[in-house]
Amino acid sequence: MHNPLLVPELREMLACGDGDGLREFCLESHPATVADFIALLEPAEVRGVLATVPPRERALIFSHLDPAMEFALTELLSRKELAEMVTHMLADERVDLLQRLTDEQREALMPALTAAEREDIRRLASYPDGTAGAVMTSDYAALSPSESAAQAIERLRREAPDKETIYYAYVVDEKRRPVGFISLRDLILAPAQRKVGEIMQRDVVYASADDDQEKVAQLIAKYDLLALPLTGADGTLVGIVTHDDVIDVIRQEHTEDVEKFVGIAGEHEVGAYLRTSALVHFRNRAGWVVGLAALGLVSGEIYQAFDTKLDHLLLLAFYLPMIASTGGNTGSQAAMVVMRSLATGEISGQHALQVLWKEARVATLMAGVLGLLVFGKVMLMESSAAMPVGMTLTAVALAIGLALSVQVITSTMAGALLPLLVSRLGFDPAVVASPALTTTVDITGLLIYFGVATLLLGL
Amino acid sequence: MHNPLLVPELREMLACGDGDGLREFCLESHPATVADFIALLEPAEVRGVLATVPPRERALIFSHLDPAMEFALTELLSRKELAEMVTHMLADERVDLLQRLTDEQREALMPALTAAEREDIRRLASYPDGTAGAVMTSDYAALSPSESAAQAIERLRREAPDKETIYYAYVVDEKRRPVGFISLRDLILAPAQRKVGEIMQRDVVYASADDDQEKVAQLIAKYDLLALPLTGADGTLVGIVTHDDVIDVIRQEHTEDVEKFVGIAGEHEVGAYLRTSALVHFRNRAGWVVGLAALGLVSGEIYQAFDTKLDHLLLLAFYLPMIASTGGNTGSQAAMVVMRSLATGEISGQHALQVLWKEARVATLMAGVLGLLVFGKVMLMESSAAMPVGMTLTAVALAIGLALSVQVITSTMAGALLPLLVSRLGFDPAVVASPALTTTVDITGLLIYFGVATLLLGL
Numbered sequence: 001m002h003n004p005l006l007v008p009e010l011r012e013m014l015a016c017g018d019g020d021g022l023r024e025f026c027l028e029s030h031p032a033t034v035a036d037f038i039a040l041l042e043p044a045e046v047r048g049v050l051a052t053v054p055p056r057e058r059a060l061i062f063s064h065l066d067p068a069m070e071f072a073l074t075e076l077l078s079r080k081e082l083a084e085m086v087t088h089m090l091a092d093e094r095v096d097l098l099q100r101l102t103d104e105q106r107e108a109l110m111p112a113l114t115a116a117e118r119e120d121i122r123r124l125a126s127y128p129d130g131t132a133g134a135v136m137t138s139d140y141a142a143l144s145p146s147e148s149a150a151q152a153i154e155r156l157r158r159e160a161p162d163k164e165t166i167y168y169a170y171v172v173d174e175k176r177r178p179v180g181f182i183s184l185r186d187l188i189l190a191p192a193q194r195k196v197g198e199i200m201q202r203d204v205v206y207a208s209a210d211d212d213q214e215k216v217a218q219l220i221a222k223y224d225l226l227a228l229p230l231t232g233a234d235g236t237l238v239g240i241v242t243h244d245d246v247i248d249v250i251r252q253e254h255t256e257d258v259e260k261f262v263g264i265a266g267e268h269e270v271g272a273y274l275r276t277s278a279l280v281h282f283r284n285r286a287g288w289v290v291g292l293a294a295l296g297l298v299s300g301e302i303y304q305a306f307d308t309k310l311d312h313l314l315l316l317a318f319y320l321p322m323i324a325s326t327g328g329n330t331g332s333q334a335a336m337v338v339m340r341s342l343a344t345g346e347i348s349g350q351h352a353l354q355v356l357w358k359e360a361r362v363a364t365l366m367a368g369v370l371g372l373l374v375f376g377k378v379m380l381m382e383s384s385a386a387m388p389v390g391m392t393l394t395a396v397a398l399a400i401g402l403a404l405s406v407q408v409i410t411s412t413m414a415g416a417l418l419p420l421l422v423s424r425l426g427f428d429p430a431v432v433a434s435p436a437l438t439t440t441v442d443i444t445g446l447l448i449y450f451g452v453a454t455l456l457l458g459l
Numbered sequence: 460m461h462n463p464l465l466v467p468e469l470r471e472m473l474a475c476g477d478g479d480g481l482r483e484f485c486l487e488s489h490p491a492t493v494a495d496f497i498a499l500l501e502p503a504e505v506r507g508v509l510a511t512v513p514p515r516e517r518a519l520i521f522s523h524l525d526p527a528m529e530f531a532l533t534e535l536l537s538r539k540e541l542a543e544m545v546t547h548m549l550a551d552e553r554v555d556l557l558q559r560l561t562d563e564q565r566e567a568l569m570p571a572l573t574a575a576e577r578e579d580i581r582r583l584a585s586y587p588d589g590t591a592g593a594v595m596t597s598d599y600a601a602l603s604p605s606e607s608a609a610q611a612i613e614r615l616r617r618e619a620p621d622k623e624t625i626y627y628a629y630v631v632d633e634k635r636r637p638v639g640f641i642s643l644r645d646l647i648l649a650p651a652q653r654k655v656g657e658i659m660q661r662d663v664v665y666a667s668a669d670d671d672q673e674k675v676a677q678l679i680a681k682y683d684l685l686a687l688p689l690t691g692a693d694g695t696l697v698g699i700v701t702h703d704d705v706i707d708v709i710r711q712e713h714t715e716d717v718e719k720f721v722g723i724a725g726e727h728e729v730g731a732y733l734r735t736s737a738l739v740h741f742r743n744r745a746g747w748v749v750g751l752a753a754l755g756l757v758s759g760e761i762y763q764a765f766d767t768k769l770d771h772l773l774l775l776a777f778y779l780p781m782i783a784s785t786g787g788n789t790g791s792q793a794a795m796v797v798m799r800s801l802a803t804g805e806i807s808g809q810h811a812l813q814v815l816w817k818e819a820r821v822a823t824l825m826a827g828v829l830g831l832l833v834f835g836k837v838m839l840m841e842s843s844a845a846m847p848v849g850m851t852l853t854a855v856a857l858a859i860g861l862a863l864s865v866q867v868i869t870s871t872m873a874g875a876l877l878p879l880l881v882s883r884l885g886f887d888p889a890v891v892a893s894p895a896l897t898t899t900v901d902i903t904g905l906l907i908y909f910g911v912a913t914l915l916l917g918l
Binding site for chain 1: 487488489491492612615616619625626643644647648660661662664676679680681682683684685702703705706707709710713714716717718720721722723731732733737738740741744745747748749751752755756758759760762763766770773776777778779780781782783784785787788789791792795796797799800803805806810813814817820821824825828829832833863893894897898901
């Protein structure tokens with residue numbers, strides 16, 4: 001399907017002014033494929049290729065270029081060329097592009113658009129990032145309940161070039177409030193003279209444009225929809241989110257979740273790793289790392305405080321790092337599964353008790369197995385270790401095994417509880433960063449270890 | 460949209476034998492909504508509700524029930540009832556259900572299906588989990604290039620009830636090899652007498668049924684498709700994967716990635732947290748935790764070996780845990796961003812140098828800032844610490860700062876390099892579990908720390 005030899009060929013066609021050849025190349029492939037090829041050219045060359053195709057196709061190919069190339073092109077295009085292209089872009093992609101332009105570019109461009117386009121842009125741009133409104137498009141098909149099926153199909157056919165999808169149409173009343181939903185499939189299957197109002201589905205699945213974009217993704221996934229309609233504060237239909245935008249939303253939310261999980265802040269745009277400068281990567285990561293390094297010094301304090309005890313019984317020092325890191329591992333696992341189940345919508349705050357009960361059983365199994373293994377290892381392999389007077393190997397083995405078990409249980413429960421708590425408070429559970437959890441259970445692990453040793457061994 | 464008061468109402472309708480009321484309830488809502496409500500009933504009651512609706516709608520509602528309820532129903536239904544429902548299910552969901560049945564149930568059921576259905580099930584079931592073939596459906600619409608647009612629309616309309624989508628149709632030659640693609644939108648817009656072969660797009664984006672399901676998800680996302688056609692080993696069209704199945708694939712792959720990241724093995728079905736028993740959760744998590752606990756003992760060995768040095772200069776012990784955990788944090792961050800960029804398809808093995816160069820710069824910035832902060836802290840706040848004869852505070856501060864810097868750089872580079880390497884070797888980069896990385900850089904961190912201290916301070 002792809003032909004990497006095409007780039008020199010494109011350059012040659014550009015050099016000989018072979019507009020027909022270039023147009024044919026651009027129109028016979030998917031716009032995303034064309035964008036892939038021409039992305040290897042210089043921006044001025046890309047401009048030359050795009051100039052050969054009609055404005056609508058030009059806008060489609062342009063929308064598939066990466067943001068850096070898009071920006072370079074906006075600087076090369078005249079105001080008139082840019083306005084023509086913006087007019088032909090899909091409503092949601094147009095807003096995204098405009099938000100990336102400089103203030104001067106935007107100001108120069110706006111007067112070249114129609115009043116309706118400007119109003120549409122203003123409305124779409126008014127929804128903050130992360131809301132459903134920010135990923136919606138206003139290019140949806142609306143029908144009236146009094147139209148016949150045949151009239152509706154004719155209208156969809158006429159409006160098709162300007163709509164993101166004509167497979168789903170929304171039936172609205174005179175105040176533009178959604179009253180029903182109909183698919184092109186249903187319209188085609190219906191008798192030509194039946195009224196839309198009679199064949200439409202009245203149970204419309206919809207969301208508010210102010211809702212979180214993740215909610216829209218969950219609804220589209222649950223109901224297997226091609227698109228989901230959104231209503232504004234006044235209950236009128238303001239736009240739709242389509243299945244392809246939802247895939248982007250899901251990926252972006254995943255990236256956000258996992259990056260937060262390892263303590264990375266900042267924008268989490270998909271496909272932006274190479275484009276983001278090292279300085280910005282550093283800024284996004286440094287916060288947690290520096291903060292946790294400071295917190296990590298607390299562990300050092302505890303070591304120092306108990307240093308004489310360790311000197312007294314060297315065996316204790318040997319098992320200490322393992323106990324701290326095992327707590328970090330089990331805590332991170334519990335936090336991750338609970339966060340993931342919250343993110344996919346499988347569980348919510350109301351399942352807290354069920355989750356904690358399940359994790360308590362998992363933790364008990366894990367604590368039992370690990371505690372026994374360590375007890376056995378100490379008994380079998382440390383029999384030659386020097387013991388302080390009055391202390392038996394069994395007591396030491398018991399103390400180490402017990403400390404590990406307590407550490408595993410507390411860290412697992414903390415890992416499961418924190419995301420539930422954070423989500424109950426209305427925050428994104430992904431902020432329970434794993435490094436924070438790990439560093440915290442490092443500290444509690446040390447306290448548990450020395451606590452158990454003091455109690456059981458009287459150190 | 461949802462009415463939690465409906466359950467008692469449903470029970471009442473069942474009790475009075477109000478079949479019409481139940482049928483109306485089932486047919487006026489989305490099958491997923493109906494499934495939500497009746498999931499709160501007992502399996503025998505669900506069977507009663509489903510019995511009131513026509514087989515096709517019954518199969519649709521059934522497909523939205525959770526697997527436990529589905530299984531309970533299959534045990535209640537007679538062979539005839541089950542066969543009738545299976546016949547009306549979508550091809551891909553039918554296979555999923557059959558694979559969950561017991562051998563006896565399946566053997567009892569098979570003779571009740573048509574030969575074509577049995578052959579279809581056999582073919583769909585032959586693709587292993589994780590391949591595109593395992594999530595495809597054979598209910599796609601195929602056209603011939605010699606049909607007119609009007610004939611094609613008429614055919615799609617006729618076949619609509621049996622197809623998963625009629626919005627995308629695939630044009631095949633006499634050997635059923637894909638030669639083009641056409642959307643219902645294009646068919647509706649085309650003059651009625653134009654031949655499909657003249658209006659179809661020849662540049663079909665497709666994959667092989669043996670490809671990884673993740674590749675299909677990436678293609679559908681990239682080209683904004685409703686469905687992607689799949690070919691068999693002989694180049695013929697064998698099925699399609701639709702946009703709704705791709706959302707499930709993306710979520711499942713993501714859950715797999717993040718669970719592997721925290722060292723959790725096993726099946727990674729979305730929405731299975733509460734359904735999975737504590738014992739299975741334990742089994743999935745225990746492997747890495749126990750293995751890493753064993754590896755963690757190596758850290759203890761290193762502590763013991765250097766114990767006299769720590770006694771000699773207590774200040775060193777204080778900063779030790781912080782250096783180990785900071786390496787774990789920076790390494791996990793690098794591993795996560797690189798893995799995520801590999802998973803979304805932004806980067807691949809060929810970007811290795813670019814990635815390493817970017818991470819090297821991020822690591823240098825991080826190492827510089829952290830090294831300076833720690834150097835400053837030691838100089839300012841440890842001036843009262845006891846020093847061995849012939850050792851200056853500046854030398855100690857320098858050694859601690861340098862060790863931290865080296866630890867940050869090596870762990871960041873290790874975190875970035877490992878997923879690239881694993882992916883180059885053809886494995887899933889997510890197997891570079893973060894706990895393994897953390898435990899490893901714990902150990903290298905100790906070696907770096909004591910190494911630098913030995914070299915710089917002559918301990």
